[in-house]
Amino acid sequence: MQWNQPGQRRVSSGVTTNVPVGIEPQQPELTFDDFYARAWPMAFKFASILVQDSSVGEELAQEALTKMYPTWGRYERPEAYLRTVIANGSKNWHRHNQVVRTKLPLLAGPGHHDPVADELADAIAALPYRQRAVLVMRYYADMTEAEMAEALECRPGTVKSLASRALAALAKEIDQ
């Protein structure tokens, strides 16, 4: 796909749109191209950290943005919706791949090395998907409990429980 007409998108219905977005009142119009460019780093990193794989994360982020394109203009909070779509995509990807894959480590940055953080990263990667997803959503994406519940298709109470179990598992791993 290529968004080569900044400011305008021809959607599947054939209508050309300049779309208002309610997320930033001071910016009355936001084109899909601008949103794409702005949201891409967050989408890519959020997806990659959720699935612990940058190649798959990149594809999930692209897929989520592609899904939003035909209905662009309907979102009050497009970034929140994007996160939900990515979380759903990640969940589906995990469901299909959990048999063949337990974890794939992410790329680490050069330079500073912290063995304890490395161990924690491994422990996070080894968590069941929903437990890891809650941690990523809470501590990386700063999502609200309601957003997390929606993204994970569960009740807010379940989100709390998943977070609690995830932290307990990490604490156990670190103590060991």
Next chain:
Amino acid sequence: MTENQLEDQVRRVFERQGAALDAASLAPRVETPQEMATVEHLAAGRRPRGLFLAAAAVAAIAVGSVTFLAAQSAPQEAETASSDVRYPNAMTQSGTGPVAGEDHWHHAYTINHCGQDLPVTDQFAAAGGIHTHGGGLIHIHPFDETASEQNATLGLYFESQGAVLTDDSFSTGPFNETAVNMSEAEGCDGSPAVLQLAIWTDPFDPNAEPIVHTENLASAYFDVDNAAITLALLPAGAEIPKPPQDRLGMLQDLQAEPPAGVLPGEPVQIQPGQPSADLPSGEELEGSSPEN
């Protein structure tokens, strides 16, 4: 560690991973048919490295077969080997290697080219669970049978990075910041040299002697936790250096766990320089932290 501290650590891990991903996320990418094909492979769970691992398995079988045939043709040597060696390709002859989903071992390592330590890769390489976060530590953390037990080989670790290890040569992979080919054919400054793999099972003992291998290096599999290894091209008889002290320090940090019988989180006091009765035999905590 309190819950708040743990939460901060979790945040830091994600920030670190996010920072590592930043460079790759600078520009939205347009997928090509070739990339889509790769993604379809991923989505179907048919990772390309499967071919790689299959090739490694075939190579391992081939090496094993050659070894077996060689043993058949040299009965005297084979007899000696069978009585002394229970695990022919195990690095320290200790066992059958790490168990998938259970063991998470660590080795400090270095690659020494004619007396010079090469920079180690920072790349977080995935090979069925054997990986590195950089810094000269290998994490042997198999999550499936492709990298567990006798498949947890040094060759597999290097292969995942695109490096190539044979019995007489080693070439660094594309993730290493310095491209180096070292080989016995080239030697060291014109002198004959031998490619060797040295393993210290007690890396913190300054007097410990390493176990040294010169054959089947790629198929040597990890069979202990908390070891130090050096892959070195050096003149025969030259002393093989251990990995640098900062890497041993990281290994020691990871090794620091409560002795048996102590509840997690309970403070443990061990006098510096004193062997602890609670630690496994032969292990002592050093009196001072390793230099960085």
